[in-house]
Amino acid sequence: MPVFPKISLRPEVEHYLRNVFKNTELLNAFGLEGTEQKFEVLLTRLSQPPGFTTVRLNTHLASVECIRDLLTEEIQKQLKDLRKCDVRILPHPKLPDVLLIPVIGPRENLAKYSSEVIVGVQCGNAVLRGAHVFAPGILSAPKFMKVGDVVSVFSDIDGKCTRGAMEFQGNKVFVGNGIAEMKRSSIFCSDKPLKGIGIRMTEPVCLSPCFDKNLPSVVVGHVLAPVPGERILDMCAAPGGKTTHIAALMHDQGEVIAMDKIANKLERIKQNAALLQLKCIKAYCFNGTKALATDATGSSTDGPPFSPESFDRILLDAPCSGLGQRPNMVCTWSLKEVLSYQPLQRKLFTVAVKLLKPGGVLVYSTCTITLAENEEQVAWALQTFPCLRLQPQEPHLGGEGMMGACLSRDQLKQLQRFDPACVPAEGFRFNPEEEESSQRTESDFIQQANKDTIGFFIAKFVKVP
Numbered sequence: 001m002p003v004f005p006k007i008s009l010r011p012e013v014e015h016y017l018r019n020v021f022k023n024t025e026l027l028n029a030f031g032l033e034g035t036e037q038k039f040e041v042l043l044t045r046l047s048q049p050p051g052f053t054t055v056r057l058n059t060h061l062a063s064v065e066c067i068r069d070l071l072t073e074e075i076q077k078q079l080k081d082l083r084k085c086d087v088r089i090l091p092h093p094k095l096p097d098v099l100l101i102p103v104i105g106p107r108e109n110l111a112k113y114s115s116e117v118i119v120g121v122q123c124g125n126a127v128l129r130g131a132h133v134f135a136p137g138i139l140s141a142p143k144f145m146k147v148g149d150v151v152s153v154f155s156d157i158d159g160k161c162t163r164g165a166m167e168f169q170g171n172k173v174f175v176g177n178g179i180a181e182m183k184r185s186s187i188f189c190s191d192k193p194l195k196g197i198g199i200r201m202t203e204p205v206c207l208s209p210c211f212d213k214n215l216p217s218v219v220v221g222h223v224l225a226p227v228p229g230e231r232i233l234d235m236c237a238a239p240g241g242k243t244t245h246i247a248a249l250m251h252d253q254g255e256v257i258a259m260d261k262i263a264n265k266l267e268r269i270k271q272n273a274a275l276l277q278l279k280c281i282k283a284y285c286f287n288g289t290k291a292l293a294t295d296a297t298g299s300s301t302d303g304p305p306f307s308p309e310s311f312d313r314i315l316l317d318a319p320c321s322g323l324g325q326r327p328n329m330v331c332t333w334s335l336k337e338v339l340s341y342q343p344l345q346r347k348l349f350t351v352a353v354k355l356l357k358p359g360g361v362l363v364y365s366t367c368t369i370t371l372a373e374n375e376e377q378v379a380w381a382l383q384t385f386p387c388l389r390l391q392p393q394e395p396h397l398g399g400e401g402m403m404g405a406c407l408s409r410d411q412l413k414q415l416q417r418f419d420p421a422c423v424p425a426e427g428f429r430f431n432p433e434e435e436e437s438s439q440r441t442e443s444d445f446i447q448q449a450n451k452d453t454i455g456f457f458i459a460k461f462v463k464v465p
Helices: 011-020 024-046 064-078 121-128 184-188 215-224 241-249 263-275 335-339 341-355 375-384 409-414 442-451
Strands: 052-056 090-092 095-102 116-120 138-140 150-156 172-180 197-204 231-234 255-260 281-285 311-317 356-366 388-390 416-418 456-463
Touching: 011 024, 011 335, 052 215, 052 442, 064 095, 090 442, 095 215, 095 442, 116 121, 116 172, 121 150, 121 172, 121 197, 150 197, 215 241, 215 311, 215 356, 215 416, 215 456, 231 241, 241 255, 241 263, 241 281, 241 311, 255 263, 263 281, 311 341, 335 341, 341 356, 341 375, 356 375, 375 388, 375 409, 375 456
Parallel strands: 116 150, 231 255, 231 311, 255 281, 311 356
Antiparallel strands: 052 095, 090 095, 116 138, 150 172, 172 197, 356 456, 388 456, 416 456
16 A cells, blocks of 8 residues: 555546646657556655755855755754764755755654544645644644653545544544644643644654755756846745845845735745845835836836836746645645636736846746646747747756647757656655665766656746847
C-alpha cells in the first residue's frame, strides 16, 4: 500500500485534467497508454512532498560557506535526533544562491500509537514539509490527552472530522508521531485565541527542516535576470520571496516595485525587505489590472498607476489555480473555480505588456499544471501582441512546454515546465544509512532535485521596439 494516496479531486476536475493530458497532440506523440500512465503518475506525485528542501541564500549579507555552517546548526536544532553526518547539504551548480537538502523518507516503518490526533488537510500538508502541528489545525484529540503524551498524527483528507471529536474512524493519512504541547481542554475549551504549537513532531513520515521554498520559485528570478540600476515591477508580489530575490540579484541597486492588492501581505513584504536590508524595494497595495495610467487616471510620480513603457523588466507571477503545489492530497475546487483564472491572467498580462519598455523583458509564471493557464496563455500572447518574442531561458532546469496549445517545437523548447510526473511514481527516497553503500553521486542528487519539484511554468518574452 502506498504511503500517500493520489490527490483527491472533484470528479469534474479530474475529468477535465485527464482530457487536458490526453489532448490530440499528446496522443499522437505518446499514444493512449503513455498519456494515461503519465497522468496517473502525476496524480500520485502531487499528493507527495518534493524530495528536496530548497534554501535560497541572501549572499549580500553573508558568504555561502558561512550560511551553510549556520544552516547545518539550524537543521540539527530542528531535527535533534539526526546525526551531523546525516545532514547532507548540496550546492546547486547552476544556482549560486541555492542549497539543497534531501528529504529523509517517506519513512514507512514508523510505529503508530493508539492515541491519535487528527488535523486538517492543510495542516497535514505542512507537516509533510517539516512543520510542527499548530493548535488551530487540530480537529480531534484523545479525551484525556495531556502535555507530554506521545501521539500519532493523521490528516483528515476527506474533511469529515468534526472539530472537538475524541476519535475519528474516517479516511485519514498518517503523517508522523509527536508529543503533545497542549492538553485537550486548552485546544477545544479555551476562550482565548488559539495559537502556538499543539503537537511537536518528533517522528514525521518525511523528515526535513521547515524552510518553505521551492526550486522553480528561485529559478524564475534568475530567468528574469535583473541588472543593477534597472526599474523592475513584481506585479503580483505577495508573499514577496521573489521580490526580495530580484532585489538581491540586483545587489540592491535600482528600483523594485512590489505590487499586490491585499494590504496585510504587502506589510510582510516590507518587513522582509527591512530584515534583509534591501532598500531598493517599494511596496504598494494596488490592483495590478489597474496599474496602467490612462488619461482619466493620470500617472503617479512614484507609485501606481504607472505611465506606459516605464519598466525595464516585469515579473508576472500570476494568480493561478495552484494545482502544481505539493504535497496536496485534496483539492476541493470546482471546475468553475479552476477555469476562472485564465481571464484574470490575460488582463494582468495585457497591462504588463503596456508597462514594459521596448527591449524590455517580461517573465510570466504560474504554479499550476493546466494548459489553459500556461502554454495556451503563451499562444494567446504571441497572437495578441505582435511586439512579443519568446526568449530562451537560463538556467533551464525543467522540461520543455507541454504539447496541446498548437505551439511549434522550437517554441515549446523555449518554455520551462517543471512536471512532477517526470519523477517515477515511487518518487525519490533518501535514507542516510543506506546512502553509505549507495552508488549515487552528487550529480545524481542534483538531477533528481531539478525534477522532483512542485508543478511550475515559466515563459520569457522580450518586447521588440
